[in-house]
Amino acid sequence: MRDAYPRGVMNVMKHHLGALGQAVRQGKCPADATQLHLRRLASIQADIVPAFANDVGAKPDFQAHAKKLDDAIEQALQAAPADCPTLQKAVSNIGGTCKSCHEAYR
Numbered sequence: 702m703r704d705a706y707p708r709g710v711m712n713v714m715k716h717h718l719g720a721l722g723q724a725v726r727q728g729k730c731p732a733d734a735t736q737l738h739l740r741r742l743a744s745i746q747a748d749i750v751p752a753f754a755n756d757v758g759a760k761p762d763f764q765a766h767a768k769k770l771d772d773a774i775e776q777a778l779q780a781a782p783a784d785c786p787t788l789q790k791a792v793s794n795i796g797g798t799c800k801s802c803h804e805a806y807r
Contacts, residue, residue, distance in 0.1 A: 707752040732783040766802035
């Protein structure tokens, strides 16, 4: 990642997913804050493929990973986690999709 754009996208994703993980660890998972971070993740996730257009963004497998992430975030948004156990499941699912892509492309 030589370009600042892909790095920036990943850093913003890390920030919001990290905030959700921290909420779970602290046992403070208010629905409004949870939804805010999930909406931000959904928004920035849409930039993943374009951010990597000059690198792996055109690869169908990379796009499939991005789609899985989009699906995981959308599923979390629809579930609207209002408690820490539910949020933990969502964070784990989203984090797992991130990890599988990072294992292949990082």
